[in-house]
Amino acid sequence: xxxLLAMTVVTLxxxxxxxxxxxxxxxxxxxxxxxQVLNTVSKGPDNVFDIRIPSRPNVSYTIYQFTLKLGxxxxxxxxxxxxxxxxxxxxxxxxxxxxxxxxxxxxxxxLIHAKL
Numbered sequence: 100x101x102x103l104l105a106m107t108v109v110t111l112x113x114x115x116x117x118x119x120x121x122x123x124x125x126x127x128x129x130x131x132x133x134x135q136v137l138n139t140v141s142k143g144p145d146n147v148f149d150i151r152i153p154s155r156p157n158v159s160y161t162i163y164q165f166t167l168k169l170g171x172x173x174x175x176x177x178x179x180x181x182x183x184x185x186x187x188x189x190x191x192x193x194x195x196x197x198x199x200x201x202x203x204x205x206x207x208x209x210l211i212h213a214k215l
Contacts, residue, residue: 117141118168124176124188131185136163136178144178146214152204160186162209175215179205 123140137143144163151159160181167176167190178188179202187194187202191213194206 119165120168124167127185127188129185132183133180136185148212150208150212152208154204160205164213177209
């Protein structure tokens with residue numbers, strides 16, 4: 100019984116300390132499914148929501164919003180999915196720097212709906 104209690108306490112401690120980190124972001128690959136992403140990262144998203152962009156109103160994008168931890172600093176990090184496939188991921192400003200205008204638009208719309 101003591102062993103079971105100790106294992107439970109250790110498990111709770113380790114899961115409460117887990118966070119989405121740069122190493123998690125580096126494991127992501129374009130085309131991964133939402134399930135693959137969730138199985139790859141240390142901590143799931145803080146917020147999940149769907150958006151539509153003005154240039155493609157019939158297309159829905161799912162956004163996963165993570166809090167990326169870098170030592171004592173935290174930053175917003177987004178992953179955009181279309182048809183259950185990872186399309187693009189990064190800090191919000193990275194969406195704006197990407198050469199594809201659709202990715203730019205997804206980033207802008209995601210920031211409107213994100214919980215910051």
